[in-house]
Structure formats: structure tokens, C-alpha cells
Amino acid sequence: MSSLAIRRLIVWGVSIGLGTVISALFVTLVLPWMGPHNGFAISIQKYGYQYFLWTALPLSLVFVVWLDHFLKTRILPD
Numbered sequence: 001m002s003s004l005a006i007r008r009l010i011v012w013g014v015s016i017g018l019g020t021v022i023s024a025l026f027v028t029l030v031l032p033w034m035g036p037h038n039g040f041a042i043s044i045q046k047y048g049y050q051y052f053l054w055t056a057l058p059l060s061l062v063f064v065v066w067l068d069h070f071l072k073t074r075i076l077p078d
Contacts, residue, residue, distance in 0.1 A: 011067040019060025
């Protein structure tokens with residue numbers, strides 16, 4: 001496996017991990033203060049798995065863009 005392929009796998013893995021973690025923090029810590037829950041934490045199960053997926057996916061893609069830029073993996077065309 002070439003070093004470029006390994007860097008691309010690292011970019012995707014780190015991006016998906018960061019997107020998932022930040023989405024989980026956002027859903028459980030930030031959203032309760034913005035809605036009618038009066039600051040009480042809500043679970044990802046109550047938020048909905050499909051909604052959580054559609055929250056985490058765009059955040060993961062933002063991390064892909066930035067990590068692609070800094071690690072020069074050329075996932076996105078120049």
C-alpha cells in the first residue's frame with residue numbers, strides 16, 4: 001500500500017470519527033438548550049438515528065476537506 005493510500009484512509013477514518021463525536025456532543029449538549037427541553041439532555045436514540053446520520057455526515061465531510069488540504073491527499077481535485 002502506498003503512503004498516499006494510507007494517508008487517505010487516515011483522512012477518512014479521522015473525519016468520520018470527529019464528525020460522529022462532534023455530532024454526539026452537539027445533540028446531547030447543545031440542542032437541549034435550543035429546544036423545549038429546558039436544558040435536559042436528550043439521547044441520540046430519542047433524537048433519531050437517521051437524523052443523527054444526517055447531522056454527522058456533513059460535519060465529517062467538512063473534516064475531509066480540511067484534512068485533505070493539510071495532508072495533501074488529493075481526494076478533492078485541485
